[in-house]
Amino acid sequence: MAPxxxxxxxxxxxxxxxxxxxxxxxxxxxxxxxxxxxxxPVAAGGKRYRPLLCFxxxxxxGAGPDAPLVLAAAGAVELVHTYSLVHDDLPCxxxxxxxRGLPTVHKKWSDGVAVLVGDALLTEAFGALAExxxxxxxxxxxxxxxxxxxxxxxxxxxxxxxxxxxxxxxxEGLVRLHxxxxxxxxxxxxxxxxxxxxxxPGQLDAAARAGAALGVAFQIADDVLDADEDAGDSGxxxxxxxxxxxxxxxxxxxxxxxxxxxxxxxxxxxxxRALARYTLSRSV
Amino acid sequence: MAPxxxxxxxxxxxxxxxxxxxxxxxxxxxxxxxxxxxxxPVAAGGKRYRPLLCFxxxxxxGAGPDAPLVLAAAGAVELVHTYSLVHDDLPCxxxxxxxRGLPTVHKKWSDGVAVLVGDALLTEAFGALAExxxxxxxxxxxxxxxxxxxxxxxxxxxxxxxxxxxxxxxxEGLVRLHxxxxxxxxxxxxxxxxxxxxxxPGQLDAAARAGAALGVAFQIADDVLDADEDAGDSGxxxxxxxxxxxxxxxxxxxxxxxxxxxxxxxxxxxxxRALARYTLSRSV
Numbered sequence: 001m002a003p004x005x006x007x008x009x010x011x012x013x014x015x016x017x018x019x020x021x022x023x024x025x026x027x028x029x030x031x032x033x034x035x036x037x038x039x040x041p042v043a044a045g046g047k048r049y050r051p052l053l054c055f056x057x058x059x060x061x062g063a064g065p066d067a068p069l070v071l072a073a074a075g076a077v078e079l080v081h082t083y084s085l086v087h088d089d090l091p092c093x094x095x096x097x098x099x100r101g102l103p104t105v106h107k108k109w110s111d112g113v114a115v116l117v118g119d120a121l122l123t124e125a126f127g128a129l130a131e132x133x134x135x136x137x138x139x140x141x142x143x144x145x146x147x148x149x150x151x152x153x154x155x156x157x158x159x160x161x162x163x164x165x166x167x168x169x170x171x172e173g174l175v176r177l178h179x180x181x182x183x184x185x186x187x188x189x190x191x192x193x194x195x196x197x198x199x200x201p202g203q204l205d206a207a208a209r210a211g212a213a214l215g216v217a218f219q220i221a222d223d224v225l226d227a228d229e230d231a232g233d234s235g236x237x238x239x240x241x242x243x244x245x246x247x248x249x250x251x252x253x254x255x256x257x258x259x260x261x262x263x264x265x266x267x268x269x270x271x272x273r274a275l276a277r278y279t280l281s282r283s284v
Numbered sequence: 285m286a287p288x289x290x291x292x293x294x295x296x297x298x299x300x301x302x303x304x305x306x307x308x309x310x311x312x313x314x315x316x317x318x319x320x321x322x323x324x325p326v327a328a329g330g331k332r333y334r335p336l337l338c339f340x341x342x343x344x345x346g347a348g349p350d351a352p353l354v355l356a357a358a359g360a361v362e363l364v365h366t367y368s369l370v371h372d373d374l375p376c377x378x379x380x381x382x383x384r385g386l387p388t389v390h391k392k393w394s395d396g397v398a399v400l401v402g403d404a405l406l407t408e409a410f411g412a413l414a415e416x417x418x419x420x421x422x423x424x425x426x427x428x429x430x431x432x433x434x435x436x437x438x439x440x441x442x443x444x445x446x447x448x449x450x451x452x453x454x455x456e457g458l459v460r461l462h463x464x465x466x467x468x469x470x471x472x473x474x475x476x477x478x479x480x481x482x483x484x485p486g487q488l489d490a491a492a493r494a495g496a497a498l499g500v501a502f503q504i505a506d507d508v509l510d511a512d513e514d515a516g517d518s519g520x521x522x523x524x525x526x527x528x529x530x531x532x533x534x535x536x537x538x539x540x541x542x543x544x545x546x547x548x549x550x551x552x553x554x555x556x557r558a559l560a561r562y563t564l565s566r567s568v
């Protein structure tokens with residue numbers, strides 16, 4: 001990594017780009033109140049971690065953020081993430097009144113509106129990708145995003161999380177939950193960025209390995225940041241409860257090493273390496 | 285149309301085919317209770333009107349129901365229709381306890397499970413299409429399905445329907461609501477079937493015109509079947525309230541003629557013509 005690389009400098013314009021892209025994809029919805037509700041969770045902001053991974057993976061194989069399919073992939077991943085938050089916040093799910101200091105969609109409008117907003121954001125993710133080309137590069141991105149988001153990925157993880165599979169008592173169950181709930185989309189973001197950027201099969205494989213490691217590391221880091229080993233049996237299951245703070249931290253470091261190792265196969269992975277380190281230090 | 289054509293004989297095996305396809309796409313979900321919940325609204329059955337339109341449009345341009353992309357298009361349209369029913373039935377939307385004589389997903393499991401089931405069915409619709417090829421034929425189907433289902437189509441119509449745009453008082457508002465809420469997906473089903481079947485541009489245009497006419501005719505027919513001109517200002521707005529039973533019926537007949545006229549451009553449109561007539565006589 002070049003010593004002068006600044007993740008903040010790199011990320012700023014890319015965040016602005018994906019924000020503008022999402023707004024443009026949702027512009028002109030009707031009725032007007034629905035357009036407002038659609039834009040609300042997008043305008044609430046966020047670190048745009050998943051689109052940044054996507055841009056970084058494309059860059060790692062030589063494609064810039066202006067390539068239409070790279071931008072669409074980054075935006076589609078964030079639309080899926082945003083829809084999942086809107087549905088998650090519903091009273092019948094996590095029941096959150098605020099997100100990023102603002103009322104959630106269902107608090108500001110209604111539960112029904114929040115259901116529809118989530119449905120529309122999810123649908124638009126696929127629609128936007130499908131309006132890009134070339135077809136033989138865009139279609140696998142649709143397939144991968146669906147796989148990561150649906151019952152085999154994120155929604156499947158949510159089903160475990162709301163207890164449909166009974167209590168989670170071991171590491172295997174916890175990994176399965178989080179691989180679905182958060183890991184699958186993070187892994188897909190890296191894969192999709194590389195694929196949109198024109199990665200060859202070897203590069204795509206490296207991106208997939210790095211993404212898979214980061215997906216799990218992300219959740220462990222979250223648990224470490226929220227660490228409370230004394231919480232006992234109360235609260236949700238976590239890596240810290242299972243392995244302790246030191247054990248969880250060691251596992252996250254090992255995954256970071258695994259990701260960094262995989263990235264050695266990619267020619268321009270500065271940003272992706274910086275994001276991998278950032279994965280362990282933040283809470284997004 | 286051949287005098288011997290029987291819509292029932294034609295439809296039966298195609299319904300069985302799309303049912304089996306949907307089950308196979310949802311098989312193996314985890315946890316097991318989630319797999320049960322996912323299959324529940326699919327197994328509840330239905331007339332499969334939209335997949336039949338899709339098969340019929342493919343057949344009209346010479347493609348059978350076994351062509352993988354034709355089958356995926358038919359199944360994807362029904363997955364989207366099914367998800368919309370699951371979310372519609374939620375207490376925060378139409379609040380229906382039963383559908384086709386069975387408890388709705390949220391009554392049998394919970395509101396949270398119904399949100400997730402709908403999300404997963406919608407996602408799988410796009411995923412299944414994207415796992416088909418050839419890419420340059422499959423990708424436009426993804427785009428069209430998203431356009432018909434999202435904020436520019438079905439979900440947009442729902443937003444009008446739950447009152448986000450204020451009360452609907454004229455024919456223009458009613459057409460806008462129903463073009464989104466039910467028409468867009470019906471229109472897309474016909475278009476997608478023809479496109480999946482390899483229609484040339486002229487045939488695709490004819491299919492689009494027939495589909496658009498059927499989409500509106502479908503809702504008018506529904507309103508006529510539910511006709512209650514004496515309901516006054518109570519109840520939802522309807523074509524019958526605006527135009528009277530005779531006026532609404534005449535409008536539906538004119539749309540059927542428009543669809544039939546468009547279908548003259550397609551070589552093997554027997555099934556599509558029979559479905560067009562069926563559109564006016566049934567309640568699906």
